[in-house]
Amino acid sequence: MVEARNSIHGQWSSRWAFVLAATGSAVGLGNIWKFPYITGENGGGAFVLVYLLCIAVVGVPVMMSEIMLGRRGRQSPINTMRTLAREEGRSGGWQILGFSGVLAGFLILSFYSVIAGWALSYVVSAVGGTFTAITAERSGEIFGELVSNPGVQLFWHTLFMGITMFVVARGVREGLERAVRLLMPALFVLLLVLVGYAMNSGGFMQGVHFLFDADFSKITTDGVLIALGHAFFTLSLGMGAIMIYGSYLPENVSITQATFTVAIADTVVALLAGMAIFPIVFANSLEPGAGPGLIFQTLPVAFGAMPGGLFFGTLFFILLVFAAWSSAISIIEPVVAWLVESRGMSRKRASIVSGLITWLLGIATVLSFNLWSELKLFDKTIFDLLDYLTTNIMLPLGGLMIALFAGWAMKNSHSMGELGLKRSGYKIWQILVRYVTPVAILVVFLNKIELI
């Protein structure tokens, strides 16, 4: 019998608090900014279908596993993997999962913060009335002015990193929990308002067809890899973020239930965002494949035209910032917890150190949209490269390791006890993490490598 461990960083106050925090982590720019633009770039329906499949057969079982490892280890991912590997009589090499997660955390947050900075700057534009009766063309110009200006982006990036590290420094209950309570439901309601507007925009059916008619001739191998990577990104999987949240989870909470709640909420938000955005794209003859600027070019047009648009527009971008904020916190939490545990830093110091490193790295993303926009490797800018490397390569590899450890390296009696599933449910989970997830990830990877 293993002694129950406790996390030195604290614990969630309840099951509900965990579900909110994990949902806060999952729902973010990935759903509202990224999902629409990668769907647009990859041709719509078929991509969406592959993405949904990845969520169901890879995302859900990996999320259950990641939470389980966290709750059992009760430490930062690096130390959790060390403890659990030892406990199962396995090699200390499994710690690499934790280390790659730390690296991924720095890299992901570095660009995430820059995009969140765009959202911050849009709050100010919205409240100032910039979007009132705006044309699609003018909206595109405004976005262009923002990304071509390094100084302005640097300012917002700095502000966003500042507020993120402020909350992280305050710790689990004080900081993380309080930030998500109200904001998630509010964001949800506002998305419904936007979908309501989109229904009357003239492009609604075209948008719905684009999202849900699966034409498989439009999807490429790369598209499949992007869908898989995004399943990890949007559920915050594969780098220890959900693992560390799991390590603050009380013992008596059902991991399966919590996972389903989070995965469903996350998927619904992404689909709502798609249904809000694509009708506007088509009604205004915009380009679905416009790239990272897609929501920033389309949504102002909707707010500019709708009654009460100033209010709704301002509120929307505020909530988007909050969604990004509650996600950003989780991206850096594994790093901070590790610095506290293993480097003997105070939480505050660890937050400052990791925040500064991330902030510095973020400057590369800022510049990749302007001064360094011609600097390309494999035909990708620095931002594209960072995103591709972390989302499509590091996260699926991390997920693969999580699945293999939970499915093969851990004793059945251990995983069964943690998951608290009945025999049939446990069997399904086991087949998914042992075979389906690893095979899916490897097949997608090998296909990709063949093409290079």
Ligand code: TRP
């Ligand atoms: N899931 C978040 C989003 O969709 C981003 C995020 C938070 C994340 N934590 C993560 C992505 C950990 C990858 C890994 O916006």
